[in-house]
Every structure is written in structure tokens, then in C-alpha cells.
Amino acid sequence: KNQVEQSPQSLIILEGKNCTLQCNYTVSPFSNLRWYKQDTGRGPVSLTIMTFSENTKSNGRYTATLDADTKQSSLHITASQLSDSASYICVVREKTGANNLFFGTGTRLTVIP
Amino acid sequence: DVKVTQSSRYLVKRTGEKVFLECVQDMDHENMFWYRQDPGLGLRLIYFSYDVKMKEKGDIPEGYSVSREKKERFSLILESASTNQTSMYLCASISTAVREAFFGQGTRLTVV
Numbered sequence: 001k002n003q004v005e006q007s008p009q010s011l012i013i014l015e016g017k018n019c020t021l022q023c024n025y026t027v028s029p030f031s032n033l034r035w036y037k038q039d040t041g042r043g044p045v046s047l048t049i050m051t052f053s054e055n056t057k058s059n060g061r062y063t064a065t066l067d068a069d070t071k072q073s074s075l076h077i078t079a080s081q082l083s084d085s086a087s088y089i090c091v092v093r094e095k096t097g098a099n100n101l102f103f104g105t106g107t108r109l110t111v112i113p
Numbered sequence: 114d115v116k117v118t119q120s121s122r123y124l125v126k127r128t129g130e131k132v133f134l135e136c137v138q139d140m141d142h143e144n145m146f147w148y149r150q151d152p153g154l155g156l157r158l159i160y161f162s163y164d165v166k167m168k169e170k171g172d173i174p175e176g177y178s179v180s181r182e183k184k185e186r187f188s189l190i191l192e193s194a195s196t197n198q199t200s201m202y203l204c205a206s207i208s209t210a211v212r213e214a215f216f217g218q219g220t221r222l223t224v225v
Contacts, residue, residue: 009153034213034214036216041122041219041221042218042219043117043203043216043217043218043219044203044214044216045216046213046214046215049213089155089156091214101146101158101207101214103148103155103156104155105153105154105155106155
């Protein structure tokens, strides 16, 4: 069964600190993995996309990693800011079919001053 | 910039009312999706459409229907709203070319 699991479910960190969010998946055949940021009351917005051949990709203070062998991805946030407070959702796309997006339940990050 | 627009940010409806949620995208994408998002459950697929007048049931279609008369517009219909349909509803439009889902801003529906 295709699944995407994220951890932790929620996280509180001090402003300026780093944190790492985890995503494990069983989706196969794998096409790509995206991390989305969802601010409260808003729709998700894409942060990064990882394909099978990519191990690391950065977008400013966000760095995503992918280990396609162990089917794990992480999102590392450096020097957190208050505006990083949001839900972060891992979405894995299966290679076949029209309905082929699998969502994690998200990690709720709160950055406090 | 791709834009996916949902007709309302917030809606309050009474039990038994018929509710229409509209979604419009401006990038000529074939695939459009309706999800609901509830705390602890993540996004769950209600219906999707891969072409005009085509629709497919997702994981939780009960109590919902959809309409796709034009490529840019995908409507979600609650025939008779119930309190357990209180939720955040998200529309997504998917580009096959760039393999990305673009989301609307969401509609927070409360059924009282």
C-alpha cells in the first residue's frame, strides 16, 4: 500500500535554531517527492522537488535530502525565523496513473521568539 | 505564475443546504483535484478530473459530487451539507509537464 509518513507531528523551536523534518514513504514506482509549506488558512506552496537521481537540493534556508534506497526524505531548516511557522507537507508522486499523489499528514512547526 | 482560485475563503452553511465550491485555474492543466484537510488526517482526495466532463472518485467521495464543464473550472458540490463536512477544502491543479500540484488558497467551510 502506498503511504507517506511524516515525523514529528508537531515541533516547537526557538527563533534562530535549526530543525529537521522527516518523511518516509512506500510509494512505488517512485516519480518525485515534494515538500510543501502551508501557512495557516492558506493552500500549500511548493518548496522543493526531489527526483530519483537527486540527493540534496536547497532553496534558501531550506535543504531537502532524498535517499531513494531507504525511501526517506528530510527537510532541514536553517536559522529559523518566525515566518517559518507553518505546516510542512511531504507529497510523493507515483510514476503511473492520473491519481498518483500521496500526502503525508504534515509536521506543524512553531517558531517562538 | 500559475493561479488557482477558489471562490470563497470562508463559508458558513446550514445543515441540508446545497453548497457549491468553485475552483478556477489559468494554466490549461488537464488534471484538477478536490481535497479536504482535517487535523491529524492530512489531505484526503474527494474527486478528481483529468479532462472536461470526466470525473473519478477519490478516497472519500460520499456526500459529494463534482462538475467539470470547462477545462479551467472544477466545481465541488455538497448536495445536502452535513456537520461532518465542516472542513478545509483545497483545490489543486496539476501540471504534468513540471510534475507539480498548484493549490488554491482553500475554503474553510463550516456547516451548522
